[in-house]
Every structure is written in structure tokens, then in C-alpha cells.
Amino acid sequence: MAAESAFEGLFRSARRSAYHLEMRDAYGLDADYQEWASGNRFDPAERWPWWIELVSAAVGRGVAVHRARIVSEPVSPYVRYEYELTSGHNVKAGESVRWLPRRRASGLALPGNDFWLFDGGSVLFNHFAGDGTMTGEELVTDPGVVALCVSAFDAVWQRATPHEEYRPS
Template sequence: MVTEPTFESLFRSARHSAYHLEMRDAYGLDDDYREWASGNPFDPAERWPWWIELVSASVARGVAVHRARIVSEPISDYVRYEYELTHGHNVKAGEDVRWLPRRQASGLALPGNDFWLFDDTSVLFNHFAGDGTMTGEELVTDPAVVKLCSSAFAAVWELATLHEGYRPDR
């Protein structure tokens, strides 16, 4: 029996790059989001130490971990939650994070789903229901799809603003 690699195994086996493109204004409203929304701040590094370890270990072995977020402005409450946690969660782990206002992405050819692109050889699409609940993943290695996602990510990355310089309330 052949099993599909897991997200974690794909991440841990990346040799050069792990790029993530997020294009939704809300994802599943889990307990962490609800806690944040009720005004109870928390330390993302304490909440998700497995992510800090996974990314830190990958960056230490030379993997570039980039995350680009295409967002509507004014940003949604969920994106504000992501924005406020990005430094303590993503950046602290070693990710480079950039933000692109959706109005600046109109001229870009983008795939229909969020994805992770590993080493320009495989794409793991994330599928979501309308309410933002994740419904599954799909691993694709078709060179044409990989090329589309690689080009899309590069185009977004070039236009996007570094997390440190992005101000969603301009």
C-alpha cells in the first residue's frame, strides 16, 4: 500500500524551499481565534511550539520558508488575528512573511486554492469549505501545475510588502 506523504514529512524533506500562498480572508474559527477575539492575548510560541520547531529546524538546514498572504483591505478580523500573531509565530520561527493587498493582485494569474510549494517539485493544495474549515489536501507533482504555482508565488512575493513594513490600517 502506497501512502501519500504528510504535510510534516514534505516539510521535513524539503531541501531548498517551502513557500506558502494564502488567499483567504478567513479560515476556520477555532478556539485560538475565539480566545484572541475575546481579548485574551497569548504567546503563539507557547501555543504552537511544534511549528516553531518544524520551521526553525528547516531554516537551520538551509530551507527558505516564505509565506505570502493576499488580503482584502480593510482586513477582516481573522486577518488581523493572523497579522498580530505573525511576528511571535511565523517570523520567530524563521519564516519570511509578506502581505499583498488584494487590489494589487488583480493582474496576477493565481491558482484557485492556497498551497505549499516544496522545492519547486511538488504542490500541496489546501482545500477549504465556504466557512473556512479545511476539508483536505491534494498533493500534485504535475510539472505544469508546479510551474503555475511557482510563477504565481514569485509574482506575489515580488509585489508584496515585508511583514515588518506592512500596515493594514493605513
Template sequence: MRDAYGLDENFREWSAGHRFDPAERRPWWIELVSSAVARGVAVQRARIVSEPLSLYARYEYELTSGHNVRAGEDVRWLPRRQVSGLALPGNDFWLFDGTSVLFNHFAGDGTMTREELLTDQSVVSLCSSAFAAVWERAVPHGKYRPT
């Protein structure tokens, strides 16, 4: 849900105009997700973004086809202006099988400070309903055209 995350070497190279195949940089992700998808697991990612996109979000957008989608993720994008009526958790999260939530906590500069795994059913339910609401409104990656 952030407009920028820790600005790593890959982002700096991309910002300088060097285009690369993200699957070559993170083959472990391709393998992890593609093997899960092959077992019948749905891997969905929703990105809430400000428009016009920040430079970092544009970087994510460009790399999504060669990385996330190639791995088998179903990725959708939702402009931030369309989420005002939704109740969303204050942190990015991963929802696992409706039983646990992994929150990612970040510093102001976008670097991750820690992760927090919760199994409290009220928190899991909140995140599940929030994700479902975002997913319903979001645009599939192949159809999303950022401004």
C-alpha cells in the same frame, strides 16, 4: 488567500481580548520551521488580504511576529487590490522545492475539507510563477501596516 479560515479556539480567545504567545500554543511549528531554516531552507509565506483586514486577517497579522517570524519564516503581505493582473491558482497552496504543490481545500465556512498533493510539473510551474509574482509585489511583514 482567504479572509478567514476555520475559526478555532485560539481565534475565539483572541477575539475575546485574550492575548497569548502563539509559540506556546504551537511549539511544533516553531521547531519544524526553525530546524529547516537552520539547514539553509528558505521558508516563505505570502498572504493576500482584503483591506481593511477582516478580523481573522488582523489576528493572523498580530500573531505573525510571535509565531511565523520567530520560527524563521519570511512573511509578506499583499493587498488583494494589487493582484488583479496576476494569474493565481484558485486554492491556497504550499510549494515544496519546485517539485510538488500541496493544495488546501476549504468549505465556505473556512474549515479545511482536504489536502491535495500534486507533482504535475505544469501545476508546479504555475504555482511557482504565481508565488514569485506575488512575492515580488508583497510587503515584508515588518513594513506592512494594515488598514
């Protein structure tokens, strides 16, 4: 059995909340994205059952799992891919997902990196190369940084449109 990643450990130990803020218009263009881009539509729940299990277990123990995405419009092909997979993947797992057009985020103070915020007490930053390849993670518990991320996520969440209502342009 593979060792549990730091992310999985944090997610499994969350008691109240696991919030994710995504701010990129493209991430690593992996084989799944390439397959989708070539026209092969697949069931994300069959492709990534581990995510369904991880999130649904957290939601089952009372953890609020929220994901907010800040996106440029018109959306990139990668964001369209994320949008099309969200209902069968993120929402099916139990996440609440919202979308915020980048033009509506201009007045917000945002950290420089995507992050996961766990129970309002620790932040796991995701670091990416220019091509969208993930290069690492950084766990931060500094109260000032955590407060910035709490504030940023709350501000984005309040302005963002629920997945069920959002229509990408």
C-alpha cells in the same frame, strides 16, 4: 507517537524551499481565534511550539521558508489576528512573511486554492469549505501545475510588502 502527516513529511524533507500562499480572508474560526477575539492575547510560540520547531529545523538546514498572504483591505478580523500573531509565531520560527493587498493582485494568474510549494517540484493544495474549515489536501507534482504555482508565488512575493513594513488598514 502520532503518525507524521503528509504535510510534515514534505516539510521535513524539503531541501531548498517551502513556500506558502494564502488567499483567504478567514479560515476556520477555531478556539484559538475565538480566544483572541474575546480579548485574550497569548504567546503563539507557547501555543504552537511544534511549528517553531518544524520551521526552525528547516531553516537551520538551509531551507527558505516564505509565506505570502493576499488580503482584502480593510482587513478582516481574522487577518488582523494573523497579523498580530505573525511576529511571535511565523517570523520567530524563521519564516519570511509578506502581505499583498488584494487590489494589487488583480493582474496576477493565481491558482484557485492556497498551497505549499516544496523545492519547486511538488505542490500541496489546501482545500477549504466556505466557512474556512479545512476539508483536505491534494499533492500535485504535474509539471504544468507546479510551474503555475512557482510563477504565482514569485509574482505575489515580488509585489508584496515585508511583514516588518506592512500596516494593515
